[in-house]
Each structure stands twice: as structure tokens, then as C-alpha cells.
Amino acid sequence: xxxxxxxxxxxxxxxxxxxxxxxxxxxxxxxxxxxxxxxxxxxxxxxxxxxxxxxxxxxxxxxxxxxxxxxxxxxxxxxxxxxxxxxxxxxxxxxxxxxxxxxxxxxxxxxxxxx
Numbered sequence: 001x002x003x004x005x006x007x008x009x010x011x012x013x014x015x016x017x018x019x020x021x022x023x024x025x026x027x028x029x030x031x032x033x034x035x036x037x038x039x040x041x042x043x044x045x046x047x048x049x050x051x052x053x054x055x056x057x058x059x060x061x062x063x064x065x066x067x068x069x070x071x072x073x074x075x076x077x078x079x080x081x082x083x084x085x086x087x088x089x090x091x092x093x094x095x096x097x098x099x100x101x102x103x104x105x106x107x108x109x110x111x112x113x114x115x
Contacts, residue, residue, distance in 0.1 A: 012036070052090040055099075060088050062106040076105045 016035070020027045037043045063073055063084075070084040077084075077098070086092035094102075096112070103110035 012039070049090065055094075056088050056090050059084075059102065059106075062108050066106055068106075073102070073105060077101055 016027065016032065037046065063070070068076075069081075070088070071081045074081045074084050079098075083092065083094075083098075087094050099110055099112075
């Protein structure tokens with residue numbers, strides 16, 4: 001069974017839990033990420049999800065700066081709150097048209113680039 005950000009199996013989780021209990025140490029997200037990134041499959045998936053993560057992070061930040069709920073934003077976009085939620089949880093592939101509308105409502109500049 002996989003969990004988390006597409007690549008963490010139960011054996012890995014059990015190893016982490018064992019380390020926490022036996023070593024009685026605080027296990028931070030950074031510790032977990034550093035350990036998880038040693039797994040090449042996890043690292044590949046993590047890196048591939050970076051654009052979606054950055055989009056979700058920026059959308060949430062801009063929406064909160066405007067003191068808007070997902071529902072408020074959705075209403076202004078004439079879409080559903082579920083659509084906004086899926087984008088913010090990286091479970092959607094929004095069109096460029098929708099991203100332009102979101103940027104307009106949030107009074108933000110949309111930048112799409114290839115590096």
C-alpha cells in the first residue's frame with residue numbers, strides 16, 4: 001500500500017516508526033523527506049510533481065491574501081468549489097484558460113515558462 005506523495009510504502013513507514021520509537025527522537029518532515037528522497041522512484045515522482053506543487057502553493061497563497069475561501073473564488077469564476085479544491089490539492093490539470101481567469105480574479109500575473 002502506498003501513502004503520501006506517491007511513493008512511500010508500508011515497509012518504509014514501519015522503518016520510520018521503529019526509528020522514532022526506538023531512538024526516541026523527534027522525526028520532522030524534513031527528516032522524512034531527506035530519507036524518502038534516497039528512494040529513486042520516490043525522488044522521480046517528487047520531482048515530477050514540482051510544477052503542480054508550485055501552482056497549488058501560489059494559488060492558495062494568493063487566495064488567502066485576498067481573504068477568499070475556495071467557495072468565494074469558485075463563485076467569481078463561475079465554477080465549483082470542488083474544482084478549486086482539486087487544483088489546490090494537485091488532483092487536477094487546469095486549462096490555461098482557467099488559470100488566466102483565476103489570475104484575473106486574484107489580480108495576479110500568470111507566468112508560464114519553459115526553462
